Amino acid sequence: MFAPLRRFLRLHTLTRQKGLREYRLQHFAAEKPGNAAFEQLWDMPLTPLDQPNRKESGFSQVFLWKAERGNLIVKRQSDYFSRTLLHPLRGIPTLQREFENLLLLERKGIAVPRPLYFGCRRKDGHTQAVLITEYADGFLSLETLLSQWAHERPSLLCRKEMIAAVAAAVRNLHQHRISHRHLVPKHILLKPDSAPIRVILIDLEAAEPFRPFRKNRQADLASLNNRCRFVSQTDKLRFLFSYLEISKWTPSAKHFAREILRKTYQKSRSSLQKSTNRMSCV
Numbered sequence: 001m002f003a004p005l006r007r008f009l010r011l012h013t014l015t016r017q018k019g020l021r022e023y024r025l026q027h028f029a030a031e032k033p034g035n036a037a038f039e040q041l042w043d044m045p046l047t048p049l050d051q052p053n054r055k056e057s058g059f060s061q062v063f064l065w066k067a068e069r070g071n072l073i074v075k076r077q078s079d080y081f082s083r084t085l086l087h088p089l090r091g092i093p094t095l096q097r098e099f100e101n102l103l104l105l106e107r108k109g110i111a112v113p114r115p116l117y118f119g120c121r122r123k124d125g126h127t128q129a130v131l132i133t134e135y136a137d138g139f140l141s142l143e144t145l146l147s148q149w150a151h152e153r154p155s156l157l158c159r160k161e162m163i164a165a166v167a168a169a170v171r172n173l174h175q176h177r178i179s180h181r182h183l184v185p186k187h188i189l190l191k192p193d194s195a196p197i198r199v200i201l202i203d204l205e206a207a208e209p210f211r212p213f214r215k216n217r218q219a220d221l222a223s224l225n226n227r228c229r230f231v232s233q234t235d236k237l238r239f240l241f242s243y244l245e246i247s248k249w250t251p252s253a254k255h256f257a258r259e260i261l262r263k264t265y266q267k268s269r270s271s272l273q274k275s276t277n278r279m280s281c282v
Contacts, residue, residue, distance in 0.1 A: 022119040023099070038119040041130045046074055055080055060094065064135070071135035073113065078128050082205060093120055093129040098205035102133070105207070108176050111169065111200045136189050136200055142166065143185035143227075145192065150230060161197055162190060163235060167242035169199035170220065179216040181206040184227045215259055222263030 022038065046063035053060045058079030065072040075098075081091035099118040106112055113133035120129040145162070153159070166188055173180060180187070182203060191198040210216040221243070225236065240260075244253055 023115075023117065038121055038128075038130065041074070041117070041119065041132070042076065042128060044074075049073075053080075065132070071137065072116065073133045073135050075131045075133075076129070078126050080129075081127075093127055094205045095129040095131040096120055098203075099131050101204045101207045105173075105176075105178070105201075105204065108178075110173055110176065110178075111198065112204060113200060113202055136191075136202075138193065139189040139191045139198075139200060141186045142188040142190060145190060146185055146228065146231060158192075159235060160238060162192060163238050164242045165190065165197040165199045167239050169201060170224075171243050171245075173201065174217050174220070177210045177216075178207055179210055180204065180220050180223075181208060183220040183224045185224070188224075215263070218256065218259040218263055221260050222267055225260060225264045226267045 044065070046065050049062045049064055051061075056079070058077065058081070060075065060077040060080045063074040063076065065074045075095055077093055077095050080094050082094045082097045083091040084097065095118065099115055102112050102115045106114065113136060115131065115133050117130065117132040120127070122128075149159075154162075169188070170180075170183065180201065187201065187203045189200040189202060221240075228236065240253070240257060241247065244256065246253055
């Protein structure tokens with residue numbers, strides 16, 4: 001059976017409860033079953049971690065829940081959809097897609113936040129969804145670490161270890177023929193004090209299997225390269241060599257690097273054009 005359809009049917013079978021699609025790990029302590037638990041999670045006052053993202057008439061926001069068992073990440077969405085092959089017109093709740101991806105990647109041994117709860121319902125004509133994952137305690141985003149490097153660069157050995165850890169995590173994702181599709185420094189979390197350094201990939205709602213006739217790996221790496229503008233060329237080369245598991249240039253590695261640079265240039269131009277268009281509308 002076609003893999004996305006199989007995942008959707010499995011989720012649908014696991015979670016359909018009186019009009020509420022719901023999933024929870026057995027040890028997740030939601031006090032009440034069914035719709036009462038969703039109501040509680042939807043209305044609970046929580047600490048927002050960012051401003052809400054808006055798409056058409058919908059919104060999506062991330063919160064921190066300081067629960068008794070430890071900190072948790074709670075995402076809430078209303079009328080916030082992603083189109084898929086099975087739902088090309090209206091789409092499905094973006095959190096449902098992220099939840100399915102988390103289950104899939106976790107089964108494949110890829111380090112991602114552990115999903116604890118997912119619920120989705122229709123109420124008053126709106127589609128609402130809640131996703132709860134474990135909080136990555138002690139982890140810092142690559143974006144935060146790179147901003148620290150700008151003021152105080154760590155030792156060469158420390159930089160090499162972090163670069164190799166990130167390269168290994170991205171390579172592992174790609175070896176399973178899965179593209180992140182929004183691979184930027186803030187979506188890569190590291191625990192620099194651990195030995196070896198641990199890396200977790202987050203915000204995986206757009207992740208998908210490699211598309212045919214598309215340079216999937218180069219597109220992900222170009223997205224990362226485009227957002228690492230203040231990283232030295234030497235460190236970028238260290239990352240590429242570690243990702244490709246090579247110690248010196250080869251013809252295929254040079255061709256691969258040229259493809260990344262070409263796509264980086266395209267992304268940079270696209271971002272500049274969007275910024276110009278926004279400024280012209282003000």
